[in-house]
Amino acid sequence: MGRASTVVARRLKKRGLTAPNSLEDLVRQRVxxxxxxxxxxxxxxxxxxxxxxxxxxxxxxxxxxxxxxxVLPRLRASAAVSCGTETAADGRQV
Structure with missing residues (x-):
C-alpha cells in the first residue's frame, strides 16, 4: 500500500500539486x-x-x-468533493 501512495505522491508533485497529509489513508481506503x-x-x-x-x-x-x-460515508468524510462506486461487468470502481 505504501508503494501506491508513494507513486501517487510523486505524480502529484510532478504535476505541481501538493499531496494531502492523509494521502496514504486515502489510497489505502480505496484499495x-x-x-x-x-x-x-x-x-x-x-x-x-x-x-x-x-x-x-x-x-x-x-x-x-x-x-x-x-464505505461511501468514509469516502465522504475524507474531504472528497464527490465520491462514489460503480460495479461493472469487469469489477468495482471506487
Missing part, C-alpha cells in the same frame, strides 16, 4: 475496498483537473459481493 471484493488485481488511477485530484481504484472481480455500508 482496501476493492481488495475486499476478492479479485486478483487492483489498479490505482490518478487524474487532475482544475487543481482537483481524481483518485480511483479498480478491482477485477466480475461479481463483487455487496459493499460494506460504511
Amino acid at each position: 482496501t475496498t476493492v481488495v475486499a471484493d476478492g479479485g486478483r488485481h487492483v489498479s490505482v488511477h490518478l487524474a487532475e483537473q482544475d487543481g482537483q485530484v481524481l483518485l480511483l481504484a479498480f478491482g477485477d472481480h466480475p461479481q463483487p459481493p455487496e459493499m460494506a455500508d460504511d
Whole structure:
C-alpha cells in the first residue's frame, strides 16, 4: 500500500500539486475496498483537473459481493468533493 501512495505522491508533485497529509489513508481506503471484493488485481488511477485530484481504484472481480455500508460515508468524510462506486461487468470502481 505504501508503494501506491508513494507513486501517487510523486505524480502529484510532478504535476505541481501538493499531496494531502492523509494521502496514504486515502489510497489505502480505496484499495482496501476493492481488495475486499476478492479479485486478483487492483489498479490505482490518478487524474487532475482544475487543481482537483481524481483518485480511483479498480478491482477485477466480475461479481463483487455487496459493499460494506460504511464505505461511501468514509469516502465522504475524507474531504472528497464527490465520491462514489460503480460495479461493472469487469469489477468495482471506487
